[in-house]
Amino acid sequence: MSYSIYKREMLHRFKTYRRQHYSLQDELFDERYYHVFKSRYSEYNLFNPCLGKLLPKNRRHRWFRSMGSSQALAVSVFGTMMCRNDLQLLTKVLDNNGHPLLLGFVLEGQPEHPFDYRVTALNEPRPTQVDLFLPCQKGNVAVECKFWESELEPCSQVAKECNGNYSAQPGRTPGQRCALTEKRIAYWNYIPRLFHWRADVDYKPCPIWKPFQLIRNVLAAAIDPSGKKVWGQPTAVLVYDARNPAFAPGGKIYEQFQRVQAALCGPANFKRTTWQAIAGALTEQGGYNDLLAWLDKKYGIKP
Numbered sequence: 001m002s003y004s005i006y007k008r009e010m011l012h013r014f015k016t017y018r019r020q021h022y023s024l025q026d027e028l029f030d031e032r033y034y035h036v037f038k039s040r041y042s043e044y045n046l047f048n049p050c051l052g053k054l055l056p057k058n059r060r061h062r063w064f065r066s067m068g069s070s071q072a073l074a075v076s077v078f079g080t081m082m083c084r085n086d087l088q089l090l091t092k093v094l095d096n097n098g099h100p101l102l103l104g105f106v107l108e109g110q111p112e113h114p115f116d117y118r119v120t121a122l123n124e125p126r127p128t129q130v131d132l133f134l135p136c137q138k139g140n141v142a143v144e145c146k147f148w149e150s151e152l153e154p155c156s157q158v159a160k161e162c163n164g165n166y167s168a169q170p171g172r173t174p175g176q177r178c179a180l181t182e183k184r185i186a187y188w189n190y191i192p193r194l195f196h197w198r199a200d201v202d203y204k205p206c207p208i209w210k211p212f213q214l215i216r217n218v219l220a221a222a223i224d225p226s227g228k229k230v231w232g233q234p235t236a237v238l239v240y241d242a243r244n245p246a247f248a249p250g251g252k253i254y255e256q257f258q259r260v261q262a263a264l265c266g267p268a269n270f271k272r273t274t275w276q277a278i279a280g281a282l283t284e285q286g287g288y289n290d291l292l293a294w295l296d297k298k299y300g301i302k303p
Helices: 003-021 039-045 049-054 070-083 087-092 187-194 212-222 252-263 275-285 289-299
Strands: 115-119 128-134 141-145 235-240 269-274
Touching (some): 003 289, 049 070, 070 087, 070 115, 070 128, 070 289, 087 275, 141 212, 212 252, 252 269
Parallel strands (some): 141 235
Antiparallel strands (some): 115 128, 128 141
16 A cells, blocks of 8 residues: 555545544634644544643644644553553553563653653753653653654754765864764764764764654663663654554665664664554553544554
């Protein structure tokens, strides 16, 4: 199945969902898009509008109000688990190799701000935000949530102050290979500790250019927020829709994930799983029939 067919099918599902659940409530929706709520009604995009309190409005993505929002889906699923004191059931989720996603996962207390957690240790002007961040006893977990995305967000420096290579370039300090490092943003302080990529050699193209979002996820899990050091046995997780062709072999995001995972050499793990696998864990756990029915009706996500 091509990506265009996949997205068209999802849009049709959202149209059906709106007709079934909001047939006489057109005032809730943006007049330009039938699957997008108006900003003031964005909580209606969640499984339970009360979950909106878990994610302040100033930390919501621009399209949080779209039915295709992976952030709204993440808050709906993981927020419901959190409110039911059940995040530990993530240990029952399997990764794409059929192994436990979070083996030995033990929360370090109840997370205070698990959604859109801000990573300050990288010294970025606008700190990296993680969809779901869980402080754990043996190593933190950073979860990147996707749904119908077709590609990842690349490094913003390319085409602005970088030609896409990790190498010396005109206008930089002599010997300086990265626009981020030139700005004292600390990505390359940590990358050699976690990946088979050295900071003192050239790469053409730069290995972090296109999978930038995945690299940020690994760094978010690995860097101790207070000590600015790599700590414990961190785990980065990519969650996606099993039907999305971009995540299937040959897809852009699949290939980028494979390259990033293969480059790991430090203590960090990088795994991927699907919303369908999480639905399977919810089914096994029991007590989530309401959430599972919503996932099926709105997104077509089934175990």
